[in-house]
Amino acid sequence: xxxxxxxxxxxxxxxxxxxxxxxxxxxxxxxxxxxxxxxxxxxxxxxxxxxxxxxxxxxxxxxxxxxxxxxxxxxxxxxxxxxxxxxxxxxxxxxxxxxxxxxxxxxxxxxxxxxxxxxxxxxxxxxxxxxxxxxxxxxxxxxxxxxxxxxxxxxxxxxxxxxxxxxxxxxxxxxxxxxxxxxxxxxxxxxxxxxxxxxxxxxxxxxxxxxxxxxxxxxxxxxxxxxxxxxxxxxxxxxxxxxxxxxxxxxxxxxxxxx
Amino acid sequence: xxxxxxxxxxxxxxxxxxxxxxxxxxxxxxxxxxxxxxxxxxxxxxxxxxxxxxxxxxxxxxxxxxxxxxxxxxxxxxxxxxxxxxxxxxxxxxxxxxxxxxxxxxxxxxxxxxxxxxxxxxxxxxxxxxxxxxxxxxxxxxxxxxxxxxxxxxxxxxxxxxxxxxxxxxxxxxxxxxxxxxxxxxxxxxxxxxxxxxxxxxxxxxxxxxxxxxxxxxxxxxxxxxxxxxxxxxxxxxxxxxxxxxxxxxxxxxxxxxxxxxxxxxxxxxxxxxxxxxxxxxxxxxxxxxxxxx
Numbered sequence: 001x002x003x004x005x006x007x008x009x010x011x012x013x014x015x016x017x018x019x020x021x022x023x024x025x026x027x028x029x030x031x032x033x034x035x036x037x038x039x040x041x042x043x044x045x046x047x048x049x050x051x052x053x054x055x056x057x058x059x060x061x062x063x064x065x066x067x068x069x070x071x072x073x074x075x076x077x078x079x080x081x082x083x084x085x086x087x088x089x090x091x092x093x094x095x096x097x098x099x100x101x102x103x104x105x106x107x108x109x110x111x112x113x114x115x116x117x118x119x120x121x122x123x124x125x126x127x128x129x130x131x132x133x134x135x136x137x138x139x140x141x142x143x144x145x146x147x148x149x150x151x152x153x154x155x156x157x158x159x160x161x162x163x164x165x166x167x168x169x170x171x172x173x174x175x176x177x178x179x180x181x182x183x184x185x186x187x188x189x190x191x192x193x194x195x196x197x198x199x200x201x202x203x204x205x206x207x208x209x210x211x212x213x214x215x216x217x218x219x220x221x222x223x224x225x226x227x228x229x230x231x232x233x234x235x236x237x238x239x240x241x242x243x244x245x246x247x248x249x250x251x252x253x254x255x256x257x258x259x
Numbered sequence: 260x261x262x263x264x265x266x267x268x269x270x271x272x273x274x275x276x277x278x279x280x281x282x283x284x285x286x287x288x289x290x291x292x293x294x295x296x297x298x299x300x301x302x303x304x305x306x307x308x309x310x311x312x313x314x315x316x317x318x319x320x321x322x323x324x325x326x327x328x329x330x331x332x333x334x335x336x337x338x339x340x341x342x343x344x345x346x347x348x349x350x351x352x353x354x355x356x357x358x359x360x361x362x363x364x365x366x367x368x369x370x371x372x373x374x375x376x377x378x379x380x381x382x383x384x385x386x387x388x389x390x391x392x393x394x395x396x397x398x399x400x401x402x403x404x405x406x407x408x409x410x411x412x413x414x415x416x417x418x419x420x421x422x423x424x425x426x427x428x429x430x431x432x433x434x435x436x437x438x439x440x441x442x443x444x445x446x447x448x449x450x451x452x453x454x455x456x457x458x459x460x461x462x463x464x465x466x467x468x469x470x471x472x473x474x475x476x477x478x479x480x481x482x483x484x485x486x487x488x489x490x491x492x493x494x495x496x497x498x499x500x501x502x503x504x505x506x507x508x509x510x511x512x513x514x515x516x517x518x519x520x521x522x523x524x525x526x527x528x529x530x531x532x533x534x535x536x537x538x539x540x541x542x543x544x545x546x547x548x549x550x551x552x553x
Contacts, residue, residue: 018415019414019415019416020412020413020414020415021412021413021414021415023412023449023450023451023479023480024450024451025449025451025479025480026479027479027480029412031479032411032412032480033412035411035412035480035482036374036376036411036412039374040372040374043373043374044373077370077372078366078370078371078372078373079369079370079371080371081301081329081339081342081365081371081373082301082304083301083373084305120308120309120310121305121306121307121308121309121310121311122305122306122307122308123305123306123307123308124306124307124308124311125307150306150307151307151308188308188309192308192309192312194309
């Protein structure tokens with residue numbers, strides 16, 4: 001990676017001369033300091049690339065990803081001991097900085113890869129206990145709040161990029177997908193495997209509101225305004241079906257009713 | 260009474276560092292040639308998730324000891340209390356016999372560059388680091404060992420040889436030492452000091468653990484890459500160290516170009532053979548305790 005990142009400038013070379021001893025093996029103070037500069041990039045760029053496999057593929061591979069990583073790390077040096085969070089700002093950087101921002105697939109890939117990172121070590125939660133529902137009166141449901149597992153992430157994307165990630169991770173001849181609005185849930189399943197699946201847009205809209213803490217009734221009313229009148233008429237059964245999917249998939253960890 | 264005796268530091272035998280490519284191998288069974296495992300603390304400080312679930316599974320088969328890289332004990336930024344709280348929780352969860360980190364700093368002004376940066380060895384830095392070690396030990400209430408890091412530069416300001424600095428620091432702060440004999444070799448080459456004299460200057464009773472690893476020759480310097488087998492010269496230093504320290508928990512690290520599990524186990528088996536041969540002992544494992552028949 002030598003040469004692909006900023007070399008020591010004259011000020012640093014002068015400081016090294018003042019503070020650091022030359023080595024008996026012919027290394028100048030600046031050479032010795034440069035070992036650490038080089039290691040910074042060798043440590044962080046591959047770490048980011050491992051965290052962002054889909055984005056790296058979309059950009060065309062390691063060389064261009066390295067350009068992005070060096071630009072990102074130069075603008076935002078790591079401020080946490082936690083290497084898992086090294087790429088926390090990369091989706092925002094890709095969205096805000098050309099040329100990366102000009103590729104909507106790159107923007108999607110960055111967001112999806114980061115959702116996987118967040119799901120990886122999000123807090124644990126006990127599995128949903130269906131017996132907690134049996135005592136709830138029917139009229140308590142509109143005020144119920146649904147607690148989702150901390151590892152669940154809901155994304156609306158411009159491409160089915162979760163399928164691309166699956167192909168990239170499994171070396172299955174990935175193909176750049178065409179644009180198609182896609183709603184994706186990323187989560188960690190009961191055996192701690194990371195998963196992603198496309199869901200209906202309306203279901204994701206409802207989930208997003210519930211994740212933000214809206215009571216079920218209020219969230220359903222808001223979603224009813226988003227759908228056509230014919231879709232709205234059968235929203236109740238669809239919400240029931242979605243709830244079954246959410247609980248069966250381990251996305252819901254609890255349902256809380258007002259006291 | 261020596262440090263190891265005062266703090267009832269056990270000899271765990273021969274271990275290896277737990278790395279992600281080997282998790283599947285060790286999740287469900289214990290290998291007879293691996294007595295214990297060291298984990299990189301920072302990989303297991305999250306509130307939940309995949310790594311943590313692995314830890315619980317592996318912990319069912321092996322004694323686990325946390326080894327950190329982010330404490331920045333030699334730094335000037337305040338100690339990160341939130342990091343310490345998480346580390347303390349990990350140490351308690353594992354019921355770890357000790358925890359360790361490096362004699363180094365990792366960043367300044369809130370920036371963390373995730374490297375083990377060298378520090379000037381002076382009376383002033385010695386006093387500063389000793390105070391920080393006391394704070395860490397006070398917060399975590401568990402034996403703490405500091406490891407000598409591999410370094411690639413020396414400061415003009417330094418007035419104390421590293422081994423004397425480490426020995427005096429351990430004495431003042433009453434902490435243990437994790438003696439990395441590969442790091443001694445690497446730094447000795449890079450800075451032109453005598454590795455054997457370094458080993459001889461370390462207070463033997465404070466050594467709670469020894470690290471072994473491979474390094475890379477970059478021509479004008481050696482780089483501590485943990486990417487290869489332990490070199491013959493480092494095995495020699497290990498022999499010298501255990502002749503002085505006795506049967507101390509020993510661990511093989513391999514972090515880059517990570518080999519298949521069997522290769523790592525074979526390196527651990529070599530450490531066991533070298534240790535037994537050097538100490539003139541035959542070791543058997545009985546009821547979870549290492550018995551050394553001299």
